[in-house]
Amino acid sequence: MSDIPSSGSTPEPRFANCNAEDVFRETSAKIATPELRTLWMRLQDEIRRQGVGASVTYLGGEFTRLKEDLRRELSNTQTN
Amino acid sequence: MAFAKYRISRITIEGFRGFTAAQTIEIAGKNTFVFGVNGQGKSSIIEAVRWGLFGSAPGKDIEVRNTFYTAGTSVVTIELTDAGRSIEIKREFRPGATRSRQTIRDSHGNILLEKDVLPLLARIGPQEGTQVIFAAQHATGRQAQVDISDFTRVLCFYMQLEKVPELLRALENLLAERQEEYVSLAKDIEHAEGTIRSDLKQTRDRLDEILRNPPWGEGPSPSGSETDERINILLGDAARTKGTSSPMNESSREKLTRLKSELDHREDQDAGTLQTKIQSAMKQRGTADSLVASLKTAQETGTSLLNEIQNLETRLSTALGGETTEQLNSRFAALERSLTEKDAIASLAATAKKLSLEYGWSQCPLCGTNNSTATTPSSLPNLVDQRIQVLPESLADPSALEDLRARTKDIPLIDQNLSAKKQALHASTQAAEKCDSQLSAVFPSLSRPIEISQATSKINELDRDVEGWKSQLDNKQRDRQQWAKRVKDLDQELVFHEYRDKIQRLETKLTDGLKGGRDLLRQYHDLLATTTSLKNMLEQSFKDALDRATPQLEKMFTEVYQRLTRQPSYDQVRIISLPEQPRQRELRVASSQLPNQTFLPNVLNGQAAKALQLVPYFVFSQFLPEIMELDLLLIDDPSESFDTSHVAELVNELGLAAEHAQLIVATHEREKFKPHLTKSFIKPLPLEVTVEGFSTKEGPKLAIK
Numbered sequence: 001m002s003d004i005p006s007s008g009s010t011p012e013p014r015f016a017n018c019n020a021e022d023v024f025r026e027t028s029a030k031i032a033t034p035e036l037r038t039l040w041m042r043l044q045d046e047i048r049r050q051g052v053g054a055s056v057t058y059l060g061g062e063f064t065r066l067k068e069d070l071r072r073e074l075s076n077t078q079t080n
Numbered sequence: 081m082a083f084a085k086y087r088i089s090r091i092t093i094e095g096f097r098g099f100t101a102a103q104t105i106e107i108a109g110k111n112t113f114v115f116g117v118n119g120q121g122k123s124s125i126i127e128a129v130r131w132g133l134f135g136s137a138p139g140k141d142i143e144v145r146n147t148f149y150t151a152g153t154s155v156v157t158i159e160l161t162d163a164g165r166s167i168e169i170k171r172e173f174r175p176g177a178t179r180s181r182q183t184i185r186d187s188h189g190n191i192l193l194e195k196d197v198l199p200l201l202a203r204i205g206p207q208e209g210t211q212v213i214f215a216a217q218h219a220t221g222r223q224a225q226v227d228i229s230d231f232t233r234v235l236c237f238y239m240q241l242e243k244v245p246e247l248l249r250a251l252e253n254l255l256a257e258r259q260e261e262y263v264s265l266a267k268d269i270e271h272a273e274g275t276i277r278s279d280l281k282q283t284r285d286r287l288d289e290i291l292r293n294p295p296w297g298e299g300p301s302p303s304g305s306e307t308d309e310r311i312n313i314l315l316g317d318a319a320r321t322k323g324t325s326s327p328m329n330e331s332s333r334e335k336l337t338r339l340k341s342e343l344d345h346r347e348d349q350d351a352g353t354l355q356t357k358i359q360s361a362m363k364q365r366g367t368a369d370s371l372v373a374s375l376k377t378a379q380e381t382g383t384s385l386l387n388e389i390q391n392l393e394t395r396l397s398t399a400l401g402g403e404t405t406e407q408l409n410s411r412f413a414a415l416e417r418s419l420t421e422k423d424a425i426a427s428l429a430a431t432a433k434k435l436s437l438e439y440g441w442s443q444c445p446l447c448g449t450n451n452s453t454a455t456t457p458s459s460l461p462n463l464v465d466q467r468i469q470v471l472p473e474s475l476a477d478p479s480a481l482e483d484l485r486a487r488t489k490d491i492p493l494i495d496q497n498l499s500a501k502k503q504a505l506h507a508s509t510q511a512a513e514k515c516d517s518q519l520s521a522v523f524p525s526l527s528r529p530i531e532i533s534q535a536t537s538k539i540n541e542l543d544r545d546v547e548g549w550k551s552q553l554d555n556k557q558r559d560r561q562q563w564a565k566r567v568k569d570l571d572q573e574l575v576f577h578e579y580r581d582k583i584q585r586l587e588t589k590l591t592d593g594l595k596g597g598r599d600l601l602r603q604y605h606d607l608l609a610t611t612t613s614l615k616n617m618l619e620q621s622f623k624d625a626l627d628r629a630t631p632q633l634e635k636m637f638t639e640v641y642q643r644l645t646r647q648p649s650y651d652q653v654r655i656i657s658l659p660e661q662p663r664q665r666e667l668r669v670a671s672s673q674l675p676n677q678t679f680l681p682n683v684l685n686g687q688a689a690k691a692l693q694l695v696p697y698f699v700f701s702q703f704l705p706e707i708m709e710l711d712l713l714l715i716d717d718p719s720e721s722f723d724t725s726h727v728a729e730l731v732n733e734l735g736l737a738a739e740h741a742q743l744i745v746a747t748h749e750r751e752k753f754k755p756h757l758t759k760s761f762i763k764p765l766p767l768e769v770t771v772e773g774f775s776t777k778e779g780p781k782l783a784i785k
Contacts, residue, residue, distance in 0.1 A: 015633075017628065018239055018628050019239060019240035020243040023241065023621045023625045024244075027614070030617045030620075030621070031614075035610055036614060039610055039614065040614055047243065052250060053250070056247070056250040059251075059254060059611065060258075062607060063254075063258045063261070063604065069600050070601060070604065073597045073600060074268055074269065074597050077589055077594060077596070078276075
């Protein structure tokens, strides 16, 4: 990912504030709830470090964790 | 990071489309124009460069093979150079292979990865970007590979917005999947709740069933400890009366189960013993019955035979009349003989009498007796009569002889009968002895010979035993049933407590047990909602960014478009978003006279439509030129549909693009292009490759200048 031009460095000045980092920043500004902000910060961190795929993998992992916890909980409830 | 700025310095093509044996084009300068008439391999050069860099879509590699080339392999080798450095990109499609294979090597032959040396090229992938353009010939009937529908992707690439639609797509897919999963999880919880409720109802029904006929009888239901105490009392009773164990460190359920098992075992054993006794006695009785009957028959037969023998012996004795058989026979013979003698004497006497009467002899003519006294022959007959009269009477009684004859005839028959009866008596006696012996085995206490009455008495004794044992068995079964009822009642009490506890547990599960699951489902739903909100905000920000860029882009597009076309009617280029695909942008044309309307490109004439296709690439190729490791414009037949007067503008635009990009352009309109090259391109002038001829055996004949 280091090969990709970094945020805010669009060489074409006519299109400043129109790249992905700008979109992400603008999205961050719209977020009002702490839960959403925490999630978005974490996703952004994943995007910066490992790319979009990693961020969605992380998010999918969160869903999977909840699903597995829920299934475990149900299993415990049914066996006890 | 410093990026290499490669340009193509050599192209070698073999067995690719129109090409057969390998041919190499050395590009000493920067730009190349390939001239030639259509259908002679001009476009194959453009396609070869594109294929070498990107390959074909899956399953499409087979289309590049030259079927007339016997070697069969399709190979394109592209040499890229940058300030003395060079790499070689080689793509091969071998006979029998299903897809082509690309290898990249440095000048030392080391294999390199595309993502390391050409990262942007790798990101563009097989679809064309702007710096690598492939405008296919429409005349060949091949699908145009420069497609305006790719516009959004190209736009995002150059706006450095790629990550946003990529993220949006991924979030959409994730949300769709997880929404389905949420529904499934919600159903799981519903199912779990349904199962608990069903279990609860079933347990309550069972409890009600117990309560309808409570095992503890009248009164309130016992507490758990009361039931435990009752079980301990039962265990104590059983230990005292039945000798069962009374373990201490067991649960009430275990104690009850153990007691039931031990009682069953003991009762089974006792009942088994009694049943064995009864069966044995019944069998003994059956045997004895049979033997007594046989003995009785033998004895009765013996008695009857004895009577018969006695009668026969009386008859024999009567027949013998105190004599022996031999005596009787002797007497019979003598009497028979004497009768014969008497008859002879009588006959003789008659004769003598006749003779004496006739002859009057003093001396018997037969025996010589002197009859001196007989003075006259008349006295002799009287003498004979006298003498005959003095003969024994017996000798004279024939009835005695008949009697003797009958008796002597009867005696052998009696003897024979008597002998048979005696044999039968012997057999009967033996049978009786055998029965006696067998009965003695059945009843050893009886002394032999066994009287029938004794045996019958013993049989009756056996019957009494059996009745006694049966009675014992009945008593035991009643006792067993009583114990079983006590055990069962307490078992039901335990079941009652278990059901009551279970109902409490199930009720707790319904309220508290599923709470964790419901909380997690809520968290799942919240995460879905949060992600959806995030996606929507991101979508809006993305749209805003595109909207911000759109006016400037439209201005740039319009400038290039007007230079190329000088369209008087549709003189504007617009970028619109589609309501049904808000993330997509498409190109439209507009008129400055109708500022609020946009039109599909099909309102344009061929030249303007072609120009509109090229516009984005001319505009976008101006962006980010310094980071493009391969800034290449690859254009096939750009002037298709252009009239002569507009080719100058087109070449001029190409010249502008060539200020930063390397151009490889194929065209069949050499005459139109050639005059403008020197004006529009700074030196060195583009390399000219002319396709001078074509044969299926040798491929295109190239003249390089």
